[in-house]
Amino acid sequence: MNQQSATTTTTQDAGRYGLPQHALQRIAEAVTLAEGKTSAEIRVVVTRAPLVQHPFFSILWASLAALVLPWLIVLAYPMPALSALALQATLFVILAAALLMPGMAEKAVPRLALKAAARNAAIETFLSYGIPQTKGRTGILIFAAARERLVEVVADDAAHGPLGAAAWRDICDAVAARARQGSLAEGLVAGVEKAGDLLAGPLPRKPDDRNEMPNHVVVL
Incomplete structure (x- = not known):
């Protein structure tokens, strides 16, 4: 597992972060299209809770x-x-x-502390959603902390091996570029599309591939 630096029953106020229901559906559709190019599994999780909650x-x-x-x-x-x-x-x-x-x-929380908290939260989410259990260890997670405007990508071994950390930085940059323009949803769509393009080379779609993880966005 390597890292780089939404069914939802909790989407009622996700619109505050630019993630109304239609935007979540658009991201899910982007995941479906991206996975049509690759045997890898892509999961998107957005957290609205503060990364650092203690005083x-x-x-x-x-x-x-x-x-x-x-x-x-x-x-x-x-x-x-x-x-x-x-x-x-x-x-x-x-x-x-x-x-x-x-x-x-x-x-009052330093930016470096927020980035470290985002990395830790992304790894915990990667593990808790069973992404390392995908066939062939090809799963990746795109994790966005909406309040702090931070993005992390965690990739399993078979995905990270042929691509390396530079690929995950490219995905983070794709999300951040659109998010800075005021649209986290469009940023996540761009990140998913970038992931599909990058993964399609070393991990192309196979005739017997099946969808091992849900494509909807998880909003925490």
Whole structure:
């Protein structure tokens, strides 16, 4: 298994991310057409939940700021040590409360941490949906984190071997290019089409191939 960096009962509010029912159907149709070119299996999963859901980074930044900033003030305006400690505590409480507010907590998470979380979530999804169990180990997953606008591709051994990481970056780029223009659905269609074209070379469709996984998009 290698990686690169929607039946749905949960599609009711997916439209907020540019994924109304007709868009999900269009992506599913793109998967069907792409798999008509290749023996590989393509799965598309979109998650709407935050990749990082705990307040660790909000508390971290508030702690660092409360640790450093008061002493810079002390250098300019000397004060007793107890007063400086009280200032630290007050600053920590104010900053922590502000950074834990809805919307602010997500902004406190570094981009590198989000990318690492996206990779981990994609691998977990790849495994939980049984993609490594496909015949010939040819399954790939296109995983999109809608809130964070991140895309990951996880490919099983038989798909990754002949194509390599560059192919998965091309798929991610195809999704991201359209998503930046405001259409995640069109981005996913483009990514699926790119996957079909890339996989058709080393893994062409065979007469006895059968569809081993559903083609609909999973929205989490």
